[in-house]
Amino acid sequence: MPFDLASRLAERRAAHLYRRRPLLETPQQPEVTVDGEQLLAFCSNDYLGLASHPDVVRAMQQGAARWGVGGGASHLVMGHSTPHHQLEEALAEFTGRPRALLFSTGYMANLAAVTALVGQGDTVLEDRINHASLLDAGLLSGARFSRYLHNDVDSLAKRLDKAAGDTLVVTDGVFSMDGDLANLPALCATAKVKNAWVMVDDAHGFGPLGKTGGGIVEHFGLGIDDVPVLVGTLGKAFGTAGAFVAGSEELIETLIQFARPYIYTTSQPPAVACATLKSLELLRSESWRRDHLNSLIARFRQGASEIGLTLMDSPTPIQPILVGSSERALKLSAALRERGILVGAIRPPTVPTGSARLRVTFSASHSEAQVERLLDILAECWNQMAEEPEADA
Numbered sequence: 001m002p003f004d005l006a007s008r009l010a011e012r013r014a015a016h017l018y019r020r021r022p023l024l025e026t027p028q029q030p031e032v033t034v035d036g037e038q039l040l041a042f043c044s045n046d047y048l049g050l051a052s053h054p055d056v057v058r059a060m061q062q063g064a065a066r067w068g069v070g071g072g073a074s075h076l077v078m079g080h081s082t083p084h085h086q087l088e089e090a091l092a093e094f095t096g097r098p099r100a101l102l103f104s105t106g107y108m109a110n111l112a113a114v115t116a117l118v119g120q121g122d123t124v125l126e127d128r129i130n131h132a133s134l135l136d137a138g139l140l141s142g143a144r145f146s147r148y149l150h151n152d153v154d155s156l157a158k159r160l161d162k163a164a165g166d167t168l169v170v171t172d173g174v175f176s177m178d179g180d181l182a183n184l185p186a187l188c189a190t191a192k193v194k195n196a197w198v199m200v201d202d203a204h205g206f207g208p209l210g211k212t213g214g215g216i217v218e219h220f221g222l223g224i225d226d227v228p229v230l231v232g233t234l235g236k237a238f239g240t241a242g243a244f245v246a247g248s249e250e251l252i253e254t255l256i257q258f259a260r261p262y263i264y265t266t267s268q269p270p271a272v273a274c275a276t277l278k279s280l281e282l283l284r285s286e287s288w289r290r291d292h293l294n295s296l297i298a299r300f301r302q303g304a305s306e307i308g309l310t311l312m313d314s315p316t317p318i319q320p321i322l323v324g325s326s327e328r329a330l331k332l333s334a335a336l337r338e339r340g341i342l343v344g345a346i347r348p349p350t351v352p353t354g355s356a357r358l359r360v361t362f363s364a365s366h367s368e369a370q371v372e373r374l375l376d377i378l379a380e381c382w383n384q385m386a387e388e389p390e391a392d393a
């Protein structure tokens with residue numbers, strides 16, 4: 001039967017992989033109402049608590065009053081407004097690169113950068129657990145595409161030996177489902193030997209990492225020679241929406257000329273750029289947000305290890321609890337929810353089979369008391385689950 005969607009959906013359900021969308025009835029904040037229930041949430045990427053910050057909200061309101069609510073046209077036609085331009089200049093200064101280019105989403109920024117830089121006859125090498133947008137971009141580019149073992153410099157070096165044409169090495173800065181950091185100094189040194197360029201998508205590093213929130217490149221003290229293509233997204237720690245690519249004058253002009261996801265789309269509403277200009281200011285200057293976040297992370301890791309939970313090697317606000325099967329991940333997530341805690345279960349194909357997990361994320365707007373509550377309830381649910389046998393993998 002053609003288009004047998006019902007069977008596909010039924011299969012997904014039977015494998016405990018069916019997705020549903022929790023309906024959020026409050027702004028992004030620790031205490032939320034979801035599907036009519038009041039819950040304490042640990043699953044937002046609003047790492048610095050800026051998504052509902054009154055100054056950022058006000059900047060967006062004032063931006064809308066001044067610039068209207070729509071981008072109106074693509075950047076190359078008549079959609080490139082003064083706030084977009086000011087934000088690009090501020091992001092270039094923030095990242096210490098000559099230029100930055102604004103995109104409507106991180107998915108588009110990644111698609112744009114990879115497909116504009118490599119094509120037939122070239123090579124793109126990616127960490128095997130890179131974000132889906134980077135993997136999709138590699139496949140769509142038409143370049144020879146190969147994935148190296150996670151964070152494994154030897155595995156990258158072997159692939160570099162066989163590479164042809166212009167070669168782009170692409171990695172997440174902070175891996176979105178594991179929370180660990182790319183081994184950037186070693187990856188960059190290995191790529192440099194072979195004249196390959198490194199592209200880093202630091203969607204989860206900008207904000208939490210680096211002294212001024214400059215992300216993984218600031219954390220490791222790496223410059224434009226090490227990472228010629230640097231991507232950041234604005235919907236996570238910046239608390240707004242969109243993304244940017246930062247790099248040389250030539251890189252940005254190349255994207256403007258050749259990147260289809262940049263050229264053929266309407267610019268983001270200029271009011272969003274006004275909001276991001278304000279959140280960038282707060283992200284850089286209010287270092288207490290990073291300090292508080294780091295102390296919450298440290299407390300959680302200590303408490304979780306006392307409970308006997310399996311965490312990953314993550315120094316970031318992404319603190320996954322490895323569970324194993326999708327069924328158990330769903331069960332643990334449901335048990336937490338019954339007790340008022342919201343944490344999403346992450347299952348294949350987002351993560352490898354057998355490594356389903358609860359992806360706990362922290363924000364600077366969480367309090368210490370809220371982390372203690374999470375730990376208490378986790379201990380209760382985990383001990384209860386330990387008494388039940390595992391059903392599938």
Ligand SMILES: Cc1ncc(COP(=O)(O)O)c(C=O)c1O
Pocket residue numbers: 104105106107108110131133172176201203204233234235242243
């Ligand atoms: C590592 C990474 N890159 C890119 C994206 C996509 O960014 P956006 O949500 O702005 O499309 C995400 C998640 O959303 C991500 O986790």
